[in-house]
Amino acid sequence: MLQDEGLERAVAWFRNQARFEERFAAAIRQSFDEVFDGQRTGRYRIEQLGKAEKTYIGTKVEIVVQDEFGLQRGRRLDYLVDEQEVDSKWSMTSGAWMIPTAAVGELCLCLTANDNRSEFRVGIVRAGDARLRAGLNKDKKRRLNDDGLSAMTWLVSRGDLAENLLLHLDDGIRDSILNPAFSGQRRVNELFRLVQQRIVRREVVLTVARQDDGPKRVRDARKALRGEGVIVLGHQQSHPRIAEALGLAIPPKGSWLSCRVVRDGGEGERTAEIAGASWRLARPGDQPEPGPAVYT
Amino acid sequence: MLQDEGLERAVAWFRNQARFEERFAAAIRQSFDEVFDGQRTGRYRIEQLGKAEKTYIGTKVEIVVQDEFGLQRGRRLDYLVDEQEVDSKWSMTSGAWMIPTAAVGELCLCLTANDNRSEFRVGIVRAGDARLRAGLNKDKKRRLNDDGLSAMTWLVSRGDLAENLLLHLDDGIRDSILNPAFSGQRRVNELFRLVQQRIVRREVVLTVARQDDGPKRVRDARKALRGEGVIVLGHQQSHPRIAEALGLAIPPKGSWLSCRVVRDGGEGERTAEIAGASWRLARPGDQPEPGPAVYT
Numbered sequence: 001m002l003q004d005e006g007l008e009r010a011v012a013w014f015r016n017q018a019r020f021e022e023r024f025a026a027a028i029r030q031s032f033d034e035v036f037d038g039q040r041t042g043r044y045r046i047e048q049l050g051k052a053e054k055t056y057i058g059t060k061v062e063i064v065v066q067d068e069f070g071l072q073r074g075r076r077l078d079y080l081v082d083e084q085e086v087d088s089k090w091s092m093t094s095g096a097w098m099i100p101t102a103a104v105g106e107l108c109l110c111l112t113a114n115d116n117r118s119e120f121r122v123g124i125v126r127a128g129d130a131r132l133r134a135g136l137n138k139d140k141k142r143r144l145n146d147d148g149l150s151a152m153t154w155l156v157s158r159g160d161l162a163e164n165l166l167l168h169l170d171d172g173i174r175d176s177i178l179n180p181a182f183s184g185q186r187r188v189n190e191l192f193r194l195v196q197q198r199i200v201r202r203e204v205v206l207t208v209a210r211q212d213d214g215p216k217r218v219r220d221a222r223k224a225l226r227g228e229g230v231i232v233l234g235h236q237q238s239h240p241r242i243a244e245a246l247g248l249a250i251p252p253k254g255s256w257l258s259c260r261v262v263r264d265g266g267e268g269e270r271t272a273e274i275a276g277a278s279w280r281l282a283r284p285g286d287q288p289e290p291g292p293a294v295y296t
Numbered sequence: 297m298l299q300d301e302g303l304e305r306a307v308a309w310f311r312n313q314a315r316f317e318e319r320f321a322a323a324i325r326q327s328f329d330e331v332f333d334g335q336r337t338g339r340y341r342i343e344q345l346g347k348a349e350k351t352y353i354g355t356k357v358e359i360v361v362q363d364e365f366g367l368q369r370g371r372r373l374d375y376l377v378d379e380q381e382v383d384s385k386w387s388m389t390s391g392a393w394m395i396p397t398a399a400v401g402e403l404c405l406c407l408t409a410n411d412n413r414s415e416f417r418v419g420i421v422r423a424g425d426a427r428l429r430a431g432l433n434k435d436k437k438r439r440l441n442d443d444g445l446s447a448m449t450w451l452v453s454r455g456d457l458a459e460n461l462l463l464h465l466d467d468g469i470r471d472s473i474l475n476p477a478f479s480g481q482r483r484v485n486e487l488f489r490l491v492q493q494r495i496v497r498r499e500v501v502l503t504v505a506r507q508d509d510g511p512k513r514v515r516d517a518r519k520a521l522r523g524e525g526v527i528v529l530g531h532q533q534s535h536p537r538i539a540e541a542l543g544l545a546i547p548p549k550g551s552w553l554s555c556r557v558v559r560d561g562g563e564g565e566r567t568a569e570i571a572g573a574s575w576r577l578a579r580p581g582d583q584p585e586p587g588p589a590v591y592t
Contacts, residue, residue: 040363056352067336 038207044166058090098141123152184209192258245272334503340462354386394437480505488554541568
């Protein structure tokens with residue numbers, strides 16, 4: 001195979017960016033969430049979008065990736081990556097990127113993600129004519145052929161996308177949480193009551209609340225759920241320590257995690273000291289009891 | 297003309313909403329600004345958008361209007377307005393709304409805006425077959441004919457859209473402000489130095505700064521511009537009082553306004569008391585002098 005210096009430079013540039021896999025993941029998650037516009041619409045899955053919105057996801061990904069990596073605009077194509085012109089191509093299906101005439105023979109940054117499987121992938125390929133299928137679609141775009149797909153250099157061949165929590169709930173639980181007869185606050189309470197020990201991102205809270213102050217809704221949920229021993233941990237103050245002591249995931253910034261606790265009676269389980277008392281995770285059979293009044 | 301009870305109910309419903317004109321204006325402004333995505337892209341005009349983004353503006357307007365007025369989704373069309381099915385139709389050109397087959401004979405909320413003229417309009421029409429042109433476009437949509445346009449009930453026939461400030465600057469001044477060789481902070485400093493006595497919305501600061509903390513950039517601009525007597529007033533604390541005393545517009549929440557001041561020497565002009573001294577607006581010939589050190 002012939003060398004392709006431009007390809008090598010673009011690939012090397014991305015691979016040299018700190019935490020590039022995580023940043024591609026965040027850019028794609030952010031793009032999906034912005035187009036869902038969950039705070040205004042309550043939507044959480046691709047199938048709920050209109051045609052114009054599905055098309056627009058590719059544009060949003062292009063913009064967010066450019067911003068995330070501080071890329072300059074190209075003269076002919078979307079980006080300039082280490083002086084190489086690179087076009088950004090999005091597809092909801094891996095392999096189905098559509099290459100316009102202007103990008104034939106050019107470097108294409110090909111991105112895709114599957115929200116159901118919480119996966120994404122990113123590769124770069126030079127979309128030479130011999131690597132494209134013969135048939136044009138109505139926009140005169142062509143798909144990569146097998147040679148084209150084989151020639152892809154994967155920057156991330158199978159990366160983890162932050163979970164779309166609402167998408168992955170049982171239908172019954174999701175319906176309880178999204179009940180339109182409830183107030184936004186009550187829906188958020190239901191979220192943290194019914195979905196425990198899982199990371200809940202800010203966007204999920206906003207989609208459930210249909211209101212704009214996520215942190216305030218979480219603070220009020222803490223009050224509402226205290227009586228049944230459900231605590232909601234964030235990323236600040238003593239919360240990471242409590243989460244770790246109980247053996248739970250530590251919520252990253254802008255996310256929360258709830259769990260039900262009871263006072264420890266020396267059962268030999270993991271415990272956390274909260275406001276001077278010792279607490280453990282409740283087992284399903286434990287009687288509910290009020291949780292700690294204050295845990296900051 | 298025959299009565300159309302459905303039309304009358306939908307029209308009356310919107311007209312009964314508090315500040316409905318202002319809220320339509322805000323929804324359209326917000327939609328444009330979100331699609332420009334100025335903080336990430338530095339863009340401020342429709343012509344800078346791609347095709348998918350231009351199409352998406354209509355979807356964004358539909359979503360933001362729904363959210364702003366707390367409208368329910370219709371069963372067949374976009375909204376349910378006082379139990380009437382209503383479809384939301386956006387066009388960049390007044391009169392050019394495209395009516396799909398599904399909306400023929402239905403109520404259509406027709407919105408348009410002109411960012412160059414800072415104007416928008418909103419009307420409702422029942423898009424009966426006789427009110428539509430004969431020719432279908434490739435999506436099988438039809439425009440309203442003259443009868444259709446005459447039948448429009450205007451909710452806002454000529455409303456004021458918040459000014460797209462960057463769009464309306466002289467090219468030379470805008471180029472100085474958006475200079476890509478400057479840091480984001482320096483660009484914001486230039487904005488308040490070169491564009492005085494005009495309302496600067498938060499989105500303008502973000503587009504200029506290409507960073508996410510607008511208020512922080514403004515605070516730092518105050519420090520940078522103090523030496524030349526330029527003050528930047530917001531909507532809080534003593535700022536509305538100072539703006540009013542100087543005869544300037546009072547910045548609404550989330551916006552600012554800058555002006556150059558000098559110490560008053562009893563010239564008989566409007567003055568504002570700031571931190572114990574008396575200040576007036578500088579005239580072009582006044583020597584620059586440091587402004588008040590503190591004005592909160």
